[in-house]
Amino acid sequence: xxxxxxxxxxxxxxxxxxxxxxxxxxxxxxxxxxxxxxxxxxxxxxxxxxxxxxxxxxxxxxxxxxxxxxxxxxxxxxxxxxxxxxxxxxxxxxxxxxxxxxxxxxxxxxxxxxxxxxxxxxxxxxxxxxxxxxxxxxxxxxxxxxxxxxxxxxxxxxxxxxxxxxxxxxxxxxxxxxxxxxxxxxxxxxxxxxxxxxxxxxxxxxxxxxxxxxxxxxxxxxxxxxxxxxxxxxxxxxxxxxxxxxxxxxxxxxxxxxxxxxxxxxxxxxxxxxxxxxxxxxxxxxxxxxxxxxxxxxxxxxxxxxxxxxxxxxxxxxxxxxxxxxxxxxxxxxxxxxxxxxxxxxxxxxxxxxxxxxxxxxxxxxxxxxxxxxxxxxxxxxxxx
Amino acid sequence: xxxxxxxxxxxxxxxxxxxxxxxxxxxxxxxxxxxxxxxxxxxxxxxxxxxxxxxxxxxxxxxxxxxxxxxxxxxxxxxxxxxxxxxxxxxxxxxxxxxxxxxxxxxxxxxxxxxxxxxxxxxxxxxxxxxxxxxxxxxxxxxxxxxxxxxxxxxxxxxxxxxxxxxxxxxxxxxxxxxxxxxxxxxxxxxxxxxxxxxxxxxxxxxxxxxxxxxxxxxxxxxxxxxxxxxxxxxxxxxxxxxxxxxxxxxxxxxxxxxxxxxxxxxxxxxxxxxxxxxxxxxxxxxxxxxxxxxxxxxxxxxxxxxxxxxxxxxxxxxxxxxxxxxxxxxxxxxxxxxxxxxxxxxxxxxxxxxxxxxxxxxxxxxxxxxxxxxxxxxxxxxxx
Numbered sequence: 001x002x003x004x005x006x007x008x009x010x011x012x013x014x015x016x017x018x019x020x021x022x023x024x025x026x027x028x029x030x031x032x033x034x035x036x037x038x039x040x041x042x043x044x045x046x047x048x049x050x051x052x053x054x055x056x057x058x059x060x061x062x063x064x065x066x067x068x069x070x071x072x073x074x075x076x077x078x079x080x081x082x083x084x085x086x087x088x089x090x091x092x093x094x095x096x097x098x099x100x101x102x103x104x105x106x107x108x109x110x111x112x113x114x115x116x117x118x119x120x121x122x123x124x125x126x127x128x129x130x131x132x133x134x135x136x137x138x139x140x141x142x143x144x145x146x147x148x149x150x151x152x153x154x155x156x157x158x159x160x161x162x163x164x165x166x167x168x169x170x171x172x173x174x175x176x177x178x179x180x181x182x183x184x185x186x187x188x189x190x191x192x193x194x195x196x197x198x199x200x201x202x203x204x205x206x207x208x209x210x211x212x213x214x215x216x217x218x219x220x221x222x223x224x225x226x227x228x229x230x231x232x233x234x235x236x237x238x239x240x241x242x243x244x245x246x247x248x249x250x251x252x253x254x255x256x257x258x259x260x261x262x263x264x265x266x267x268x269x270x271x272x273x274x275x276x277x278x279x280x281x282x283x284x285x286x287x288x289x290x291x292x293x294x295x296x297x298x299x300x301x302x303x304x305x306x307x308x309x310x311x312x313x314x315x316x317x318x319x320x321x322x323x324x325x326x327x328x329x330x331x332x333x334x335x336x337x338x339x340x341x342x343x344x345x346x347x348x349x350x351x352x353x354x355x356x357x358x359x360x361x362x363x364x365x366x367x368x369x370x371x372x373x374x375x376x377x378x379x380x381x382x383x384x385x
Numbered sequence: 386x387x388x389x390x391x392x393x394x395x396x397x398x399x400x401x402x403x404x405x406x407x408x409x410x411x412x413x414x415x416x417x418x419x420x421x422x423x424x425x426x427x428x429x430x431x432x433x434x435x436x437x438x439x440x441x442x443x444x445x446x447x448x449x450x451x452x453x454x455x456x457x458x459x460x461x462x463x464x465x466x467x468x469x470x471x472x473x474x475x476x477x478x479x480x481x482x483x484x485x486x487x488x489x490x491x492x493x494x495x496x497x498x499x500x501x502x503x504x505x506x507x508x509x510x511x512x513x514x515x516x517x518x519x520x521x522x523x524x525x526x527x528x529x530x531x532x533x534x535x536x537x538x539x540x541x542x543x544x545x546x547x548x549x550x551x552x553x554x555x556x557x558x559x560x561x562x563x564x565x566x567x568x569x570x571x572x573x574x575x576x577x578x579x580x581x582x583x584x585x586x587x588x589x590x591x592x593x594x595x596x597x598x599x600x601x602x603x604x605x606x607x608x609x610x611x612x613x614x615x616x617x618x619x620x621x622x623x624x625x626x627x628x629x630x631x632x633x634x635x636x637x638x639x640x641x642x643x644x645x646x647x648x649x650x651x652x653x654x655x656x657x658x659x660x661x662x663x664x665x666x667x668x669x670x671x672x673x674x675x676x677x678x679x680x681x682x683x684x685x686x687x688x689x690x691x692x693x694x695x696x697x698x699x700x701x702x703x704x705x706x707x708x709x710x711x712x713x714x715x716x717x718x719x720x721x722x723x724x725x726x727x728x729x730x731x732x733x734x735x736x737x738x739x740x741x742x743x744x745x746x747x748x749x750x751x752x753x754x755x756x757x758x759x760x761x762x763x764x765x766x767x768x769x770x
Contacts, residue, residue, distance in 0.1 A: 045694060045697040045698055046697040046698070046699075046705055047693045047694055047696065047697025047705040048697075048705075074690070076690065076693075077690060077693055077705075077706075077718065077721050077722060077723070078722065078723070079721075079722035079723070082722075111690065112688075112689075112690025112691070112693065112694065113689065113690050113718070113723045215676045215677065216674070216675075216676060217675055217676060217677045217691075217694065217695070218694065218697070218698050219694065220690075220693070220694050220697065289601070289674075290601075290602055291600045291601060291602060291676065291757070291761075291765070292600065292602045292765050295761070295762050295765035295766045296765065296766060298762065298766045299765075299766025301766065303497075304497075304498065305459070305461065305462060305496065305497025305498050305605075306497070306602075308432045308461075308462055308497065308605070309430060309432055309497065309602065309603065309604065309605050310602070311432065312430040312431040312432025312433075312603070312605065313430055313431075313603050314431075320431055320432040320433075320462075321462075333462065333498070336462050336464075337462060337463065337464035337467075338462070338463070338464075338498045372676070372762055372766075373762065374759050374762055374763070376676075376680070376762075377680050377683065377757055377758065377759055377761075377762055378759070380676070380677050380680035380681065380684075381680045381681060381683045381684025381686065381757075
């Protein structure tokens, strides 16, 4: 149970024939509760897919009743025909559920440029089928249907005091960036207005999905939606709710990192001693985006020189000759000079912790990333996505 | 002939034992002409190696007599001892040549953090040996001694009217960025003051080395130096000289691109229709830094969707739904929608031309890059550099 863990929600996942594998590829999540409050965050990529353009409008009034999601085609850069497909998808779902099309969020993932008549026909038929199979036990089916290169479905639940928030996610990427589109649907039975949902969601994504940077690439389709049914009858404090949503998103983000395309290491980059949190994030992200460092990690080489070379490209406040770098607890570089020998570091575990102390202030941030491997290159050269 | 093509220059390349292969690893280029005018540009990485810190000071007065270069160790983040090694290297060369140490540029390339007593002893002995083997025919030996992962030496010459400018280069990287340190020494017998050299060199590197972006990583050691002997007795116009230096740098940049680590495609990204040249450069660079696009190119997949996803992350002025994308002359995307089928593109040649028309203005720029391959990952995970 996950996206249907909270009271008032049903879901389904069906085979629409969009995936060549014949696996489920259309998912639907519906809020049948007293409230239709909703909030969403979307990719910051200026090249936005049709479903993103549509769904931003849907959520502008803080209300939504359903989220329909398809894999097997991103419906991005598919012209006016593609946007009409998104619109028709929302209308098809709305008709089946007897709600307004303006309350149906649409999400798509797959190859950019795919969105022809065949695609449309399959998505619309799949949407009707999904509406007919809705169930309080449909969470796993929905989480499975949104998978693309994911090797397993991602779900999580956080229990509050008389209420809960649950969710599902797909993608080996991140909100910003990550072309392996991240789609996340969160549901809660807490009784909160859309403004409270929006604030909690932005607070949560800022420190979770936004800090998952697997390959530095930003998708055109990333979407995170939060629906609230109010069916618990409980109104938690904003702080309690935000804490729960953040814990949920952190759980899902770790699951996404652990299933990133081709990765052999799950890397936690912890930056401390920064002047500001933004500086700490910039510095952490510069490591995540260094191909040379990420290839070294794949080779089990704790290459601290590449760490210092990467952070030197940022505008963060620090003196490169005053920086400490540790790999898995072993300080290899102290104040910009060699410290303990690299042979002291055991790089064989999948989990790797890189700690930087900038000695420039009190701020910290943590970035999650993955190494650059042969499997990554293989998957992204052989698999057109 | 290259770095010794212009009158007044001698060079050498010797084995100092820094490379485990036993190949030449210390090079020296000396200006014996009437003038010691010189100029240089350096990495914009804030994490600068000791030789960069030293050489920026050397060139502050617009004069230099010699450039000593070593492979086998970057002498970066090696503490105060490392800086003393750079200083001693300059003094050793100065003594052998009977010039001031303040006129000796020092360049190093290799692993960051390497710079112990053994390294120092080998560099100093190699510097003395190089000074004793200087020759007007030493250009190739010098170009060979600065190679690291390069598979062949890079040299070029451009003839002016009674004067010439020649040079040598190493590295699979770029001035900014490229951790496979780019070291370039250019020599001319034109009679020009350092200000003229500096202006021509900056104009040239801005549109050549600065637009070679193989893997998005910026070295701590990148250096481009231009020495002028005045031995031709000819003072070309600034425009003629700048044109020759630009042609020379463009030639060397293409050679660096063609020998980039592990690459299987040499990609020319041409951006037209930009509002400003800076916008065109930003857009072109966003392609070069997209791992997903570069992996697709390795797989001979003309993935125009990943092109649009990449440019959407920039702040350049354009409408994503008004952009055309062509691969090798085949327009695959017109105004943000599919145009000709991807199967029309022959991706098998090593050379690939990606053309973007932003339809936002008159400006253009060209970025050179390479694809992301298994060999790149292998070389940078197995080879500690």
